[in-house]
Amino acid sequence: MPKVMIAQNILAANETLAQGLRQDLTAQDIHSINLMSAPGAGKTTLLERTIERLREQLNIAVIEGDIETSADAERIEAAGAPTVQINTRGACHLEAHMLRDALANINLVWVQLLFVENIGNLVCPSTWDLGEDLRIVVVSTSEGDDKPAKYPQMFATSQVMIINKLDLLPFVDYDVAKVRREATAINPHLQIFEISCRTGEGLNEWCEWLLTFARQRDLSPTSSS
Amino acid sequence: MPKVMIAQNILAANETLAQGLRQDLTAQDIHSINLMSAPGAGKTTLLERTIERLREQLNIAVIEGDIETSADAERIEAAGAPTVQINTRGACHLEAHMLRDALANINLVWVQLLFVENIGNLVCPSTWDLGEDLRIVVVSTSEGDDKPAKYPQMFATSQVMIINKLDLLPFVDYDVAKVRREATAINPHLQIFEISCRTGEGLNEWCEWLLTFARQRDLSPTSSS
Numbered sequence: 080m081p082k083v084m085i086a087q088n089i090l091a092a093n094e095t096l097a098q099g100l101r102q103d104l105t106a107q108d109i110h111s112i113n114l115m116s117a118p119g120a121g122k123t124t125l126l127e128r129t130i131e132r133l134r135e136q137l138n139i140a141v142i143e144g145d146i147e148t149s150a151d152a153e154r155i156e157a158a159g160a161p162t163v164q165i166n167t168r169g170a171c172h173l174e175a176h177m178l179r180d181a182l183a184n185i186n187l188v189w190v191q192l193l194f195v196e197n198i199g200n201l202v203c204p205s206t207w208d209l210g211e212d213l214r215i216v217v218v219s220t221s222e223g224d225d226k227p228a229k230y231p232q233m234f235a236t237s238q239v240m241i242i243n244k245l246d247l248l249p250f251v252d253y254d255v256a257k258v259r260r261e262a263t264a265i266n267p268h269l270q271i272f273e274i275s276c277r278t279g280e281g282l283n284e285w286c287e288w289l290l291t292f293a294r295q296r297d298l299s300p301t302s303s304s
Numbered sequence: 305m306p307k308v309m310i311a312q313n314i315l316a317a318n319e320t321l322a323q324g325l326r327q328d329l330t331a332q333d334i335h336s337i338n339l340m341s342a343p344g345a346g347k348t349t350l351l352e353r354t355i356e357r358l359r360e361q362l363n364i365a366v367i368e369g370d371i372e373t374s375a376d377a378e379r380i381e382a383a384g385a386p387t388v389q390i391n392t393r394g395a396c397h398l399e400a401h402m403l404r405d406a407l408a409n410i411n412l413v414w415v416q417l418l419f420v421e422n423i424g425n426l427v428c429p430s431t432w433d434l435g436e437d438l439r440i441v442v443v444s445t446s447e448g449d450d451k452p453a454k455y456p457q458m459f460a461t462s463q464v465m466i467i468n469k470l471d472l473l474p475f476v477d478y479d480v481a482k483v484r485r486e487a488t489a490i491n492p493h494l495q496i497f498e499i500s501c502r503t504g505e506g507l508n509e510w511c512e513w514l515l516t517f518a519r520q521r522d523l524s525p526t527s528s529s
Contacts, residue, residue, distance in 0.1 A: 117343040117344060117424065117447075118342040118426045118448075118451060119342060119444075119446065119447025145454055146454060146456075147454055147455075148453050148454055150450060150453070150454070169427075169457060171396065171427035171428050198427065199426065199455075200396070200426070200427055200428075201343045202423065202425055202428070203396050203425075203427070219344075219446070221446030221472065222342075222344025222446070222447070223344040225375060226343060228372065228373050229343070229370055229375070229424070230371060231371075231372055232371075232394060244446070246475070247446065247475055
């Protein structure tokens with residue numbers, strides 16, 4: 080069945096490239112995070128708030144993945160981090176070769192923490208290893224509390240889940256406890272943060288944790304999906 | 305380049321099947337709608353509210369696409385419409401052959417309007433013709449006002465855009481006029497509705513329009529992407 084065989088070849092080639100990127104980044108003592116979510120859950124805003132708070136303590140660079148536009152990269156640059164924009168021109172996820180090409184445009188000697196903001200998509204990005212040390216999935220209280228159950232692969236392959244838009248809780252039907260329960264049923268090791276990028280709630284705890292992660296030595300690479 | 309060739313073959317096979325489905329449905333005087341959005345924009349809730357209001361006037365059936373779970377199908381059944389659940393087990397969009405198999409489980413003689421709720425994904429479903437007469441994209445005020453610019457293909461191939469969650473406007477940064485402007489720049493013929501499934505705002509206008517659409521004769525099929 081040629082379709083499946085070729086898909087496997089593409090995934091295998093991606094995996095090889097991703098492992099190489101992981102080794103290169105680790106050798107340079109750069110910690111990397113693949114940031115994923117549905118469209119509009121707040122990845123870019125989370126990066127803005129995080130960079131504003133940590134830029135004096137940590138050298139953060141960002142690779143921005145979008146199908147079109149460089150609007151997000153401009154926002155991140157304004158927040159104070161060097162940024163490279165990838166436009167996939169229709170593709171629904173980032174792949175390792177895109178990251179490799181983007182990294183060629185960053186002065187890596189300076190970088191301690193590298194964020195890769197993936198395409199807004201709760202499905203496809205979960206299958207593609209980018210060579211990251213850590214995968215984070217962002218969900219938001221306005222998108223319904225059924226997302227772990229309906230998109231389990233994303234939660235199974237992430238190490239961290241951030242529940243964003245806590246400030247909207249009074250105005251939506253969203254059961255935080257249910258989301259925590261259903262997500263940890265899929266992935267018992269999931270580290271969970273509850274935040275609001277709008278009010279700042281939970282951002283101190285998140286930033287402290289991130290600082291510890293970024294300064295950690297001897298990072299054991301996560302296994303890919 | 306085998307990857308692209310096979311991708312084209314799969315899309316061409318889907319297109320052929322979709323055209324057949326379109327002819328079959330049209331011959332049975334069934335109007336069909338492909339309902340698409342990002343995860344959590346409110347497709348299922350929109351269907352619930354629509355079915356509750358129109359079930360005495362119109363025979364509506366629903367095909368529910370989800371990666372996992374039958375939770376949405378249960379909600380739609382409870383609202384009063386016969387429903388068939390498709391679980392794609394990982395796949396990020398519906399394809400015409402899935403719809404063909406689902407239709408075998410519906411008593412089509414009774415149906416006047418068929419909704420197909422696609423996987424929550426603003427990217428991949430836009431490429432796959434399901435034989436529908438109409439494509440509707442749902443966006444919500446809590447997911448940011450940059451979605452048309454960042455996911456243009458979805459807006460280029462839809463005939464209707466519904467802006468949902470108007471009730472959250474006081475609590476989020478969302479410029480409705482910007483969304484309307486950027487969406488119609490991509491697709492000048494887009495029909496736009498502004499609604500809140502929570503408060504009911506805009507639902508009368510939407511349901512009246514839908515009733516007219518469903519009772520329309522001699523529907524010219526939309527061209528596929």
